[in-house]
Amino acid sequence: MKHITLLYLLLLLGTAKAQSPTDGLMMPKKNICNLLQYSHSSWNEYWEGTLLRKNDNLGTVRTQQLMLMSNYGITDRLNVMAALPYIWTTNDGYFQGQKGLQDISIFLKYQILQRKIAGGDFKIQTTGGASTPVSKYQNDFLPFSIGLGSKTVSLRAILNYTHKSGAYATIQAGHAWRSHAHLHRDAYLLNNILYYTDEVPVPNVVDATARLGYINKNLQVEGWYDYSTGLTGDDIRYNEAPFVGNKMEMGAVGVFAKYRIKAIAFQVGGSTVLSGRNVGKNTTISAGLLYIVDFNKKTKE
């Protein structure tokens, strides 16, 4: 269930395909793209360890999110991005839903290489990022919490090939290092050991995505598969709630489409989790509005 939030951290970036930290696109120099996106995720089954189960005491757990994201082209080869989501959760049980601003993220994306190959463009990019919680949300109330309360630093590499026909393929892989999270309590079980501290190690994460799509001046459509896993952590204890220190793992597929008319673009996305461990079997839909400003033109005018 926490997964849901973890999912969020990832899907938030995964479904926001507008020149995101994980795709193969770059904003041109002195262009800024601003995205406002709504998304809705829900699950009524989750993986307790590797066991897929329901829990009538939770019913359906829903997570909704409004996210603001901006991407600015410092140069054609260097973009800076920032994202901030507002998240709220609900459930069918008697548990208080949670809401609030989650974690702010910033990224620098750099295009290392661009080559013309076989009638198309081959690009290698890398993204470095960092995130930190911006509000004191409750991270020890999974699966209703809006986040894990951990700071992260991430690095990823992106390979993209776009044929002149508009067909493209992208693969990316990343690693996120996460700081300890702090709980309000000062004793907890992890790996069957009782720790006498409020500090919980939050597992580092690796993830990888493959995308196939088509893009032209106005339209982009894409299908993708994403896999991520915590590198350490334990399983949800039998019949218990998820915990910040769990090893969360998931594989998800999704589709995405964007249509641009001049400075405005609309995008929609959908995804579903196919496999997982200590996460909700989430289905997500999202819709976003993008506004692109070209400061080059304004300067000329």
Add this chain to the structure above:
Amino acid sequence: MKHSTYIYGSIVVSALLFALVGCDKTPEQPVFEPYAETSLDLTGGTWKTYIVANGSETALPVPEATTSAAYQVELTSLKAVMAATTSEEQDLSRHWGANGVLRWHEITRELAAQYNNAPKNNPDGTYPVPDPANPTVYPRFPFANPPYTARALALLSVAHYDALVTAWHHKFLHKRLAPYRNDLSIIPLIPGNDLPSYPSEDAVIAAASREVLKFLFPGEKALLDSKSAEHKKSRLWAGANVQSDLDAGDSLGAAVAKRIIAYAKTDLMGAANKQADVPLLIADATARGITRQWTSLEKPARPPLLPFYGNVKTWNFTAAEKVALRPAAPPAFESAEFTKALDELRDISKKRTSEQYRIASFWADGTNSYTPPGHWDRKGAELIYAAQMNELRSARTMALLNTAVQDAGISCWDIKYYYLLPRPTEVDSEIKTCTGIPNFPAYTSGHSTFSGAAAEVLSYIFPASKSELKAFAHEASESRIYGCIHYRFDCEIGLSVGEKVGGYAVVRGKNDGSE
């Protein structure tokens, strides 16, 4: 471009540094160091015991004199063991040497947390019951919920205390000093003292703990054997006991544990979960005019937690005194007082503050935790360590604390199933909680009763900490209101009954010969 490359480069470098620094993320555990006890309590062998008649009841053979050849052989063999210790064994000797009583309480709290797991329902909506005859088969036995854990900590503490009073009796009867006092070439790894070392207090603690915990956590026999063996060996590695000190201590600790287990088998805990008798309990309440009664909010509905725990034998007061501790009935549902209590929860549910969340979470001590009795056991252990008490006085403190905490649980459960008051969310489903709703009636609050009793006892033993302890108990009590799982009157009355329960243990403490 150079500038941007520089920016990017710094991010890469900081990420790598972070990765390296963050390599080992295992949280640090508190480290306890051995200390020289503030007092040895020379008359401890005469203190009033709980289950055994007195300190001289359990016999021990007369030890070999320190001048005997047999003892000299033991010294030689001890020196050989010490010469061969590894640095890991030396660390362990300090770990166990920092008060063995407290180490076994740590082990018990960890077991409680591991076993504090409510069974998952069967597909047909019923719930399986842990079976002491098959403790490792799911659902594992025991379900170490708060009442179970309170009893486990009480039995462990009483076993330690009765066994150590007996050990002190024999120590001062035979007055055989520690090996490092009989052979000055032996340099102990822990602070030495003039406490006679036959029988070894550590072996007494190890054996009593091992046997009592095997009874309470029968699926953990291998772990308990290995911890007990390690504890005893640590005394050889430390140069603090010879083998005959340990052998005598083990037999004494095991003999006293046998008495404690015999008591536990007849304390009526075995009937505490007799679900078949719940209709009688309901009919009794109905006959007293209580018609709107608690029901389980879990899906599927779970049978109430230990409905007859209120009948379990108390430590510090009689069954009649327990009945006298019952408060008046809670406010009637339609009364102004009840509505006021409910309105407070409606407000909190709508706009719980960060501080209220913090307090609710800090004291939640729910499933997978060491429970509220474990939380107070930990607090007691921290105070004992700070006061540098010897093992006997530590055991006395823990026994007074944990018998009071179990008594608090018994009294509270008696009250809960006497009044059968529904939880706030059952009365108004708009009241949302930030912690799980316990599967038993609301009135009075268990946390409040446990905490009232614990703070009362610890304040008597550690008067300098009284204001801090009382504030803790108050916060623990309020935490259940902030969680929206208790009415204010559940908590206030629970806290006050808890203090009275604690008062009985204080009276015992003042008359046990230790002052």
